């Protein structure tokens with residue numbers, strides 16, 4: 001039976017998975033959501049015996065029902081291969097009695113690889129299935145990690161082009177260098193003078209531009225998105241929560257009938273939403289702990305039921321979480337509002353016009369799966385230092401935000417149940433802040449020298465992704481104002 005997708009803002013929308021992936025965003029601006037969340041049809045015992053790829057198939061077949069078994073297996077095998085530096089794909093490490101699910105073993109050493117290594121394959125399979133002949137133009141706003149992972153995934157993929165907008169002064173030096181050295185004639189990387197929210201809003205505006213859409217169509221192009229608003233990003237992210245439960249069950253950490261709390265360092269709310277979907281599918285997850293950095297708009301939301309982006313945007317040491325408009329929260333709002341698209345559309349209108357909205361007490365009650373907290377910059381640095389001193393394990397700043405928020409959760413609730421902290425990036429991607437947290441003087445060292453020193457301290461090799469950057473040539477130098485984003489897109493596509 002086919003699972004259909006509707007829009008959070010228009011209940012009359014009904015498309016198949018492949019069409020939702022191709023479109024990215026529903027035409028009226030809503031996000032695609034499955035008409036129902038399917039239940040896992042494998043037991044924990046069965047899943048415990050499966051590899052990452054096998055688990056991926058078991059989860060994805062339930063959501064992407066208009067893909068054939070062969071198509072899905074081909075996508076999965078093309079994505080989760082030796083691009084990852086470990087056959088486990090998502091290994092689990094233990095430190096201080098807590099499990100860390102390491103999602104940074106892919107080509108760009110951050111968790112975005114988990115979904116973006118498969119999205120291009122899903123997208124091209126979807127295009128074929130729907131007989132799309134237009135060239136697909138992937139338009140992406142990035143807070144640092146999505147950009148490179150999407151570029152790496154789509155570079156040289158026939159029938160696609162990819163345009164990435166990143167905040168010129170809002171990403172780490174390694175993140176920037178990863179993007180501006182991207183090869184591939186179909187890639188275009190643009191810095192903007194603005195922050196991530198500006199980039200994301202700019203991209204959404206371009207998506208919604210009907211005149212541009214027509215011009216594009218006339219020239220043989222159509223847009224899609226590699227941001228986590230695309231369900232082709234979200235579905236592959238559900239996999240590792242199921243995998244983590246199964247692996248920890250196999251290891252005896254998670255007991256039969258027990259549940260696993262998951263702590264997720266959160267920005268756009270995509271990763272933690274995937275955890276929520278996994279739980280709804282029947283994965284034995286307990287509390288979903290949403291960890292924010294100083295841009296604590298989600299923490300405030302969970303405390304008060306009021307979402308308010310009217311505040312200062314703070315640049316932190318965890319730049320991939322420097323976000324005030326968490327796009328995927330819309331999908332949760334839709335669920336807790338009783339899957340009511342009119343209600344969701346009204347709240348999102350309020351967010352667009354006033355920068356805020358408030359949910360009803362009824363909706364708040366349905367948030368009991370979640371707990372929100374945050375960690376300041378000092379707390380984050382302190383967490384990196386403390387865990388290193390106690391265990392020798394070095395966390396990146398995003399993961400450290402999660403570990404810090406988890407500490408507060410434990411202190412506040414006394415809940416000591418089994419917990420997994422989702423580790424979203426390698427510390428080598430944020431060498432400067434990590435070394436500073438460890439009390440190491442930077443001196444004259446550039447990020448590459450610093451990486452060598454971090455390698456010594458953490459007793460782990462410098463990842464290939466960082467080593468190969470050192471002598472890579474800079475190929476992208478375009479920087480534009482926010483209002484010039486559309487012109488930049490047209491310029492790259494040659495449709496002026």
Ligand SMILES: *Cc1c(COP(=O)(O)O)cnc(C)c1O
Nearest residue numbers: 145267268269270271320424425
């Ligand atoms: C993107 C990212 C996050 C935030 O994930 P969301 O799905 O946007 O909530 C956290 N950590 C790192 C390293 C990231 O790249």
